[in-house]
Amino acid sequence: MIYQSAHEMILDDVFLDLSDFISGVNLLLKLEGFNPAGSIKMKAAVGLLDDAEDRGLLRPGGHVIESSSGNLGIALSSVCAARGYRFTCVVDPNTSAHSIALMRAYGAQVVSVDQRDGNGGFLQSRIDYIHRRLAEDPALVWPNQYANPANPRAHYERTAAAIVKQGLDIDYLFVGAGTTGTLMGCVAYFRDNSPRTKVIAVDTVGSVTFGNPPARRYIPGLGTSRRPEIFDPEQIEHLVMVPEAEAVRMCRRLAAERGIAAGGSTGTVLAAVERRSAEIPSGARVVAIAPDLGDRYLSTIYDDTWVRERFGADATAPDSAGAAQRPRPRVPAQSCR
Numbered sequence: 125m126i127y128q129s130a131h132e133m134i135l136d137d138v139f140l141d142l143s144d145f146i147s148g149v150n151l152l153l154k155l156e157g158f159n160p161a162g163s164i165k166m167k168a169a170v171g172l173l174d175d176a177e178d179r180g181l182l183r184p185g186g187h188v189i190e191s192s193s194g195n196l197g198i199a200l201s202s203v204c205a206a207r208g209y210r211f212t213c214v215v216d217p218n219t220s221a222h223s224i225a226l227m228r229a230y231g232a233q234v235v236s237v238d239q240r241d242g243n244g245g246f247l248q249s250r251i252d253y254i255h256r257r258l259a260e261d262p263a264l265v266w267p268n269q270y271a272n273p274a275n276p277r278a279h280y281e282r283t284a285a286a287i288v289k290q291g292l293d294i295d296y297l298f299v300g301a302g303t304t305g306t307l308m309g310c311v312a313y314f315r316d317n318s319p320r321t322k323v324i325a326v327d328t329v330g331s332v333t334f335g336n337p338p339a340r341r342y343i344p345g346l347g348t349s350r351r352p353e354i355f356d357p358e359q360i361e362h363l364v365m366v367p368e369a370e371a372v373r374m375c376r377r378l379a380a381e382r383g384i385a386a387g388g389s390t391g392t393v394l395a396a397v398e399r400r401s402a403e404i405p406s407g408a409r410v411v412a413i414a415p416d417l418g419d420r421y422l423s424t425i426y427d428d429t430w431v432r433e434r435f436g437a438d439a440t441a442p443d444s445a446g447a448a449q450r451p452r453p454r455v456p457a458q459s460c461r
């Protein structure tokens with residue numbers, strides 16, 4: 125298959141059968157890490173830039189600025205390079221050196237904001253920085269992934285539609301919440317096209333999105349220190365909050381037992397499935413979205429010293445306690461087709 129540009133190579137039909145990875149749960153993991161730029165955020169990046177172009181905000185040679193903890197920044201860097209735009213990405217100290225190096229490889233300018241906001245995170249500080257830059261240079265184009273309906277629309281039209289297109293009879297869909305673009309897009313699509321599916325929102329302890337108290341967080345991707353404008357709490361019926369240490373253990377267990385190193389938000393979503401597993405009826409079909417792979421986290425989640433210093437020695441051991449504590453009848457793996 126020949127593509128005209130890297131960002132067209134979206135792989136929306138890749139699922140890994142994780143039956144019984146969590147005892148008794150008939151689980152499929154939708155892998156987004158094989159998309160160009162390595163994550164689910166390629167779909168948001170294309171949607172946001174298409175929207176800015178369609179609205180006449182972005183013209184040839186234009187300059188885009190965006191706040192990102194990593195993956196959207198990498199994806200926007202790639203699309204901006206291919207479409208001939210300048211790009212400035214505003215990151216924070218939680219963004220990995222690897223992610224920053226990738227953005228720079230695509231020609232982006234990277235600015236790191238290290239002032240914590242009132243909730244102990246960096247999101248408001250990053251956005252304040254963008255407002256200052258926009259005041260200085262009104263020609264800058266800020267797609268604003270936190271407020272732009274083009275973000276959830278990309279997941280309505282692509283991520284969620286691709287899951288339903290598989291023809292699986294899905295009982296539960298577990299989706300992590302960062303900007304909530306993926307979550308809000310999936311909630312809307314499943315409400316319109318598969319209302320029997322329960323969409324379970326997953327967030328990190330310490331995130332304020334769902335009205336919980338702020339606390340320090342280390343893993344980029346999920347969670348916010350400021351509620352995103354695109355988030356509508358009225359649409360959410362089910363929520364699981366996961367401590368970061370549990371997410372780390374889950375990532376390590378997935379790598380050790382199934383040979384796939386996933387990113388931190390995938391560990392969070394899998395830990396949420398485990399937390400809910402006792403309520404999931406035997407034979408129910410569960411899908412979870414894995415936004416990226418583990419390569420970006422080798423010096424954090426997969427580094428023993430980094431993990432021990434933040435979460436204690438227990439977190440370095442792959443998490444198998446959950447499965448052992450909840451014995452359930454084994455469900456035979458089912459065909460996905």
Ligand SMILES: Cc1ncc(COP(=O)(O)O)c(C=O)c1O
Pocket residue numbers: 163165193194195196300301302303304305306307344345346387388389390415416
């Ligand atoms: C690794 C990872 N997981 C999850 C998310 C959350 O996705 P969304 O912003 O659509 O809520 C992001 C967003 O950047 C991410 O990079």
